[in-house]
Amino acid sequence: MIDDQTVNAFDAAAGCGVRLRQAREAAGLTLEAVGQQLHMPVQVVKSLEAEQWDRLGAPVFVRGQLRSYARLLKIDLGDVLEQARIGPVVPPQLISHTHTPRARRIAESLGRRVLYVGITAVLAVPVWFATRGHFDGSANTPNTASLDVIPAAVPVGGGAVPAEATPAAPAPTSATTGTPSAPYLASLTPVPRPAATAAVPTGALNLQFKGDSWVDIAAPDGSTVEKALIKSGEARSFTPGQVGRMVLGNASAVEVQQAGTIVDLSPYQRANVARFTVSSDGSVAPVPH
Known part of the structure; x- marks a missing residue:
């Protein structure tokens, strides 16, 4: 036992x-x-x-x-x-990395600088090549002249120059190098004419836009003459009988003249929107209800 x-x-x-x-x-x-x-x-x-x-x-x-x-x-x-062969509990060993050798610091600093220079070159070189062609070509840009202007030295129709015509002037030269400047090229863009020479029809309705305005302009038969947002600084002119009805948004920024007289839009205006009809002689009247 x-x-x-x-x-x-x-x-x-x-x-x-x-x-x-x-x-x-x-x-x-x-x-x-x-x-x-x-x-x-x-x-x-x-x-x-x-x-x-x-x-x-x-x-x-x-x-x-x-x-x-x-x-x-x-x-x-x-x-x-305590007798078990488990093994002692060893705390983790801490290794300090606060001290960095001087040579390593210098190498890391140079590496960052080289990387910065490389990135700058990658970004700047394409921009330089793109702008270089623009600046180099700007000096040789040919002058343009409208086809509406005929130089005095060029005969019209290809005939011979009359004896009393002014002799052709030599080609313009550069003031600094003395070499001939770029030749003139013909342009299809018309030369703007002075606004004062245009004849204003009697009884015409003129609109001067001092601010952006949304307009809805209809003809006497009801068809749309213009329906768009007109920017500040633009102007419109309509002959008598061309317009039958108008709606002007932001009416306080639009100046309406009829036969040279400014039209007071306050009787036709509501919430800064003016609505009125235009008679055959260009006079303005309220919209019938």
Whole structure:
């Protein structure tokens, strides 16, 4: 018969894993039940009972898992935990990187400068090439002259120059180099005529826009003459009988003249929108309701 002293000696000789397994079996718990209560995988519980410490990670984690298992089974592993070949808990070694050798600092500084110069060159060189052609070609840009203006030295129709005609002037030269300047090229753009020479019909309706205004101008037959946003500074002129109805947005910025007299739009204006009709003689009247 085995006495109590023999059992105590056996318990003292048993390791952590054996004592955990015996306590679990005495409590009637399965490996799965222990794993659920400790929130551990079953393989971890098996490794703890088999003392396979190398499968459980760092020693600090193994010791923590053993203590959690022992608390669950209400046993004390203090006397055998120190004898277990788990390995000491070694604090992590801290390596200071605050000191950087001077040569390394110089190399890093030069590297950043070279990178900056390279990026600047990549961005600046294409811009320089693009603008170089523009500036180089600006000096040789040919002059243009409208086809509406006929030089005195060029005969019309290809005939001979009359004897009394003014002789052709030499080609213009550059004041600095003395070389002939760029030749004149013909342009289809007409020469603008002075506005004062245009004859204003009697009874015409003139609109001067001192601000942007949305207009809806209709002919007497109801067709649209103009419906658009007219910018500030523009002007419109309509002959008598050309317009039958007008709607002017932002009416306070539009000056309407009829036969040279400014028309007061306040009787036709509501919420800065003027609506009025235009008779055949160009006079303005309210829109009939």
